[in-house]
Amino acid sequence: MRKTLYFDCFSGASGDMVLGALLDLGLPLDALRDALGSLAIDHGTIAAERVLRAGVAATKFRLLESFAQAPVPRPQVQHAHAHPGHPHHHADHDHDRGHAANGTHGPAHHHAEGHGHHSLADIATYIDRSALSSDGKARARLLFERLAQAEAAIHDMPVERIHLHEVGAVDSIIDIVGAIFGMEWLGASRVVASPLNVGSGTVRCAHGVFPVPAPATAKLLQGVPIYAGDVATELTTPTGALLVTAYAESYGVMPPMSISSIGYGAGDKDFTAHPNVLRLVVGDSEEPGSAERIVTIECEIDDMNPQLFGPLMDRLHAAGALDVFYAPVQMKKNRPGTLVTVIAPPDKRHLLSGILFTDTTTIGVRYHEVHRERLDREVRTIETPAGPIRFKIARRDGRIVNASPEFDDCTRAAAERGLPIKEVQAIATKAWLESGLTK
Secondary structure, three states: OEEEEEEEOEOEOOHHHHHHHHHHOOOOHHHHHHHHHOOOOOOOEEEEEEEEEOOEEEEEEEEEOOOOOOOOOOOOOOHHHOOOOOOOEOHHHOOHHHOOOOOOOOOOOOOOOOOOEEOHHHHHHHHHOOOOOHHHHHHHHHHHHHHHHHHHHHHOOOHHHOOEEHHHHHHHHHHHHHHHHHHHHHOOOEEEEOOEEOEOOEEEEOOEEEEOOOHHHHHHOOOOOEEOOOOOOEOOOHHHHHHHHHHOOEEOOOOOOEEEEEEEEEOOOOOOOOOOEEEEEEEEEOOOOOOEEEEEEEEEEOOOOHHHHHHHHHHHHHOOOOEEEEEEEEEHHHEEEEEEEEEEOHHHHHHHHHHHHHHOOOOOOEEEEEEEOOOEEEEEEEEEOOEEEEEEEEEEOOEEEEEEEOHHHHHHHHHHHOOOHHHHHHHHHHHHHHOOOOO
16 A cells, blocks of 8 residues: 545645645644745745635645735836746736735735845755755755746746746745645655646736736646636646646546545635635555556447458557457447457547547547556566577566466477477476476
8 A cells, every 4th residue: 555645626726725735634834834944045934724715624824924014016027037937917916825816815925125036046055955855855946947947938038037036936935845845744655636727717917918827837737637617717826736747647536545634725715616725635545556547448330441450459559558459249230340449548548549530430439447456567588498488477465376478489489499389388387387486
């Protein structure tokens, strides 16, 4: 069994929602405060409180500026001082906690005049002197580089010219370093995420009004399943997108597990009928190699040249199918046909379905996800009187439960020695049993 964490992003994700959910799972606030204090930068104080979001109890993480006396307007972030991951929101939307739904901490933070900008080199220095583990520090540096690269791509400027306004820099550092510290504390060995709800509508930025997701968020979510929910506001922020995509190894429905704890991290706004929370579900799941999710894709064909089935199987295998097989079926109008079944990893479903549509005459496919259990496998070469023969060896819980000689090797040895293939198989099996490797 291994500890599994599931990011349930039905209301999107933001940096402070991630931290709130980790605190709700039991991350000690004092330990988080010490870890952030090791950065040796002026970030004020952190706090957490219990709140309700559409009737759901959750933990709200707050960054409180110790020197804030009253909210004051701040200048818009200028193009030359883009802060990675933050799509230059106006006024209370100019950094991650200012995003429309999930991050706002109420009044804007008041920062002293004359503070400079933080470059990536500055942030790397802060991270290096932090209390994060060496792996955590490396991950934090990589995440900030991703943020900078996203902004650089959006503004078509070199990464070296990307700087962070101090407000954005401090918030980003707190969110990223805090989340990494919390994830190390949690110690999950597997992380899966749901598709992310990005919200809908528009968001006001320094360069105009943009559709949700904002440019930086969209860039960070490339290749990740997302959808637009009914709530007309921005639900997934750049820092939230960054953190979820940094840890999730796959996306989809909640994996099979025995739940041990659940944490809820609150966004700022409270919607009437939609809990504005990020849910983290922790539990134990099967070890790798014992169970996994696969997808079965099927279609029936009764009007295709049979010669095309051979190349079709080859192309499906080349595109990543785990297995392909055909079976005769009797179809409507009493026509004989062929059932095409493709077994594949879930992330290959779209590609393989496309091949079925382009390379066959089918006009529809069906699919469903299932679990499969498979044995751990290895290949070993055994010296036999008929020559070297490779054996496919299968284990369960470390014990060998099956071993079979490779048919191609037996065919080759039989041809070289003028023996029947079945005799070579018998010779190879005897050599395997006498090898002492069966235990």
